[in-house]
Amino acid sequence: MSAEASQTGLTDQDNRNVRYHIRFSLWQRCLHAILISTFMCLALTGMPLRFSSASWAERFARAVGGFTAILFFHKFCAALLTLAFLGHLGDVFYRGVLKRQKGIFWGPNSLVPQLKDLKDLYGHIRWFLWLGPRPKFDRFAYWEKFDYWGVFWGMAIIGFSGYALWFAPFFAKFMPGSWLNIALLIHGEEALLAVWFIFAIHFFNTHLRSGSFPMDLVMFTGLETEKELRERRPEQYQRLLEEGKLQLSAVAPPRWLRIFGRTVGWMIILAGFILLWLTLTSFFRAGGT
Amino acid sequence: MYVDGAKQKASVHGSLDCTNCHTSITGYPHPEHPTAVNCGTCHSDEAKDLVESVHAKATAEPCLSCHGDPHAIVPVKDMQSPVFTLNIPQTCGSCHGNPELAKKFSLANVYSLYMDSIHGFALTKDGLLVAASCSSCHGTHKILSHTNPQSRTYRTNIPATCGSCHAGPEAQYFAGIHGQQLKAGNPQAPVCADCHTAHGIARVQGVSWQMKTSATCGNCHKENYATYLDTFHAQISALGYAETARCWNCHRFHDILPPSDPQSPVNQANLVVTCGQCHLDATRSFVSYHPHANSRDRKSDPSLYFAAQFMNLLLLSIFCFFGLHTILWFVRSAFAQRPDGGPEKGMSK
Numbered sequence: 001m002s003a004e005a006s007q008t009g010l011t012d013q014d015n016r017n018v019r020y021h022i023r024f025s026l027w028q029r030c031l032h033a034i035l036i037s038t039f040m041c042l043a044l045t046g047m048p049l050r051f052s053s054a055s056w057a058e059r060f061a062r063a064v065g066g067f068t069a070i071l072f073f074h075k076f077c078a079a080l081l082t083l084a085f086l087g088h089l090g091d092v093f094y095r096g097v098l099k100r101q102k103g104i105f106w107g108p109n110s111l112v113p114q115l116k117d118l119k120d121l122y123g124h125i126r127w128f129l130w131l132g133p134r135p136k137f138d139r140f141a142y143w144e145k146f147d148y149w150g151v152f153w154g155m156a157i158i159g160f161s162g163y164a165l166w167f168a169p170f171f172a173k174f175m176p177g178s179w180l181n182i183a184l185l186i187h188g189e190e191a192l193l194a195v196w197f198i199f200a201i202h203f204f205n206t207h208l209r210s211g212s213f214p215m216d217l218v219m220f221t222g223l224e225t226e227k228e229l230r231e232r233r234p235e236q237y238q239r240l241l242e243e244g245k246l247q248l249s250a251v252a253p254p255r256w257l258r259i260f261g262r263t264v265g266w267m268i269i270l271a272g273f274i275l276l277w278l279t280l281t282s283f284f285r286a287g288g289t
Numbered sequence: 290m291y292v293d294g295a296k297q298k299a300s301v302h303g304s305l306d307c308t309n310c311h312t313s314i315t316g317y318p319h320p321e322h323p324t325a326v327n328c329g330t331c332h333s334d335e336a337k338d339l340v341e342s343v344h345a346k347a348t349a350e351p352c353l354s355c356h357g358d359p360h361a362i363v364p365v366k367d368m369q370s371p372v373f374t375l376n377i378p379q380t381c382g383s384c385h386g387n388p389e390l391a392k393k394f395s396l397a398n399v400y401s402l403y404m405d406s407i408h409g410f411a412l413t414k415d416g417l418l419v420a421a422s423c424s425s426c427h428g429t430h431k432i433l434s435h436t437n438p439q440s441r442t443y444r445t446n447i448p449a450t451c452g453s454c455h456a457g458p459e460a461q462y463f464a465g466i467h468g469q470q471l472k473a474g475n476p477q478a479p480v481c482a483d484c485h486t487a488h489g490i491a492r493v494q495g496v497s498w499q500m501k502t503s504a505t506c507g508n509c510h511k512e513n514y515a516t517y518l519d520t521f522h523a524q525i526s527a528l529g530y531a532e533t534a535r536c537w538n539c540h541r542f543h544d545i546l547p548p549s550d551p552q553s554p555v556n557q558a559n560l561v562v563t564c565g566q567c568h569l570d571a572t573r574s575f576v577s578y579h580p581h582a583n584s585r586d587r588k589s590d591p592s593l594y595f596a597a598q599f600m601n602l603l604l605l606s607i608f609c610f611f612g613l614h615t616i617l618w619f620v621r622s623a624f625a626q627r628p629d630g631g632p633e634k635g636m637s638k
Binding site: 068127134175184196210211 | 523529571575576579582584592596601607611614615621622625
């Protein structure tokens with residue numbers, strides 16, 4: 001153990017011998033790529049509708065090609081995101097239920113919230129206030145789980161209400177038309193929640209706070225260094241070491257992928273901040289309604 | 290003073306002698322200040338009307354302001370006449386197109402509004418004699434202020450004035466709630482000009498005009514307009530999409546009836562047909578959608594109200610919690626990243 005630790009300590013200091021741990025698989029990164037590109041498109045085409053009386057909304061709609069074009073992009077991305085969502089559900093079902101793979105629905109590798117997450121949250125807040133040590137996070141920290149479930153339920157709720165509005169007369173066969181009023185309200189408000197959460201909270205938590213600044217590329221490359229793993233997720237690192245499952249590779253993420261990730265990432269952060277600013281000012285100018 | 294005899298002979302007054310009009314001139318040399326010509330000697334009805342009109346005191350020679358050179362007056366039906374139908378806008382515009390005059394009497398610049406209107410186009414561009422000129426609405430000699438109950442442009446007289454050409458809309462208007470309210474003496478009942486404006490009347494088939502109609506109804510129906518603005522219909526309209534429901538798509542326009550009227554398109558019994566104009570597969574269940582739902586009114590839409598309250602609470606609590614969480618984290622991690630390692634290293638042991 002101690003020999004290994006000192007060995008890894010050496011490797012970290014020596015940049016030529018940095019070793020990498022796989023955090024996200026290619027499939028997960030592809031799903032996330034679809035998620036962020038469709039989410040951006042949905043936000044850019046949806047927020048002008050939510051704030052249709054704002055002048056930027058009308059100008060944006062005109063620039064894109066009018067409401068017809070906006071609606072086309074919105075529906076196209078919605079369908080694509082639905083496929084990605086179903087793909088993810090199918091993957092989880094296949095691995096967790098059909099193949100009975102362990103650790104998907106419970107345990108340190110699972111995204112399901114557990115008691116440790118509450119303890120970590122409590123410990124993290126104590127650390128914020130200089131009242132205690134930094135909690136030792138495992139593979140998915142509590143805010144990462146919140147991100148995941150926020151997106152999960154967001155997609156379910158926004159998706160369902162969106163399809164109800166898209167195929168309104170069809171859905172009205174199973175539910176009263178007055179529910180469409182609620183569907184529109186929830187679709188817009190939940191979308192606002194998602195947009196603000198991603199562009200303000202997620203951006204800061206994951207990329208812009210010191211420690212991650214300017215950008216955490218792990219979702220693009222899938223790889224984090226051994227040092228990053230050890231510092232950010234000490235519990236996972238320790239566990240993998242003890243189980244003898246720590247697989248490290250000397251293959252660095254390709255340069256083009258890092259440049260691509262940075263470029264796309266900055267574009268999204270920039271677009272996100274502009275949209276955040278526009279929606280926030282319009283929201284508070286309208287008195288929060 | 291020179292008078293072109295030939296022109297005078299060719300004018301409508303060619304058969305008259307000079308002294309028929311210039312009655313104070315009886316010999317030569319003429320008096321230093323001959324008395325003004327009184328057209329009313331012959332044109333007594335017109336003169337009587339003119340005296341009552343707004344133009345009576347407007348100029349020293351009100352007849353000539355419109356009829357032009359007194360020695361060359363031609364019949365009204367003559368295209369050369371300044372008061373020939375096609376020439377009226379320009380004749381009136383020689384005063385009323387003057388921004389100074391408009392300012393002096395605090396009038397709108399009616400001339401330019403009219404010239405850009407559907408009436409102005411039809412008359413001056415297409416040369417249609419049936420198109421409304423100034424005098425079609427305001428009359429000719431007896432032009433009265435719109436505040437005068439005798440005026441053709443007095444509020445309650447407007448439907449009849451417009452109806453002298455637009456007979457169909459007038460009949461529909463009086464069959465509808467607006468016309469009935471006007472008849473019943475409701476001073477707030479809208480008349481034609483309230484929705485169409487007086488001078489700048491636009492072509493109603495034009496998208497640019499249709500886009501503005503909902504806001505026009507909203508001038509009076511403030512609450513219904515506000516709730517309409519919350520709906521998808523209004524949202525896509527605001528983004529410049531024309532093919533969406535505006536007030537009149539559901540409520541009709543001239544013959545608008547209250548929803549309680551069985552003839553109204555928004556009467557419960559007619560909703561499937563009305564909504565079905567756009568939503569081809571509309572059903573009874575579908576039309577229980579509320580196109581004026583008010584998420585701020587607990588009594589009228591309780592489920593929507595509570596859904597809105599829930600969403601507000603959800604947003605508020607999530608952003609309060611994570612806003613604070615992020616700020617604290619931001620500050621703390623900035624300290625932890627200090628070159629000396631900060632207090633973090635000591636504490637994590």
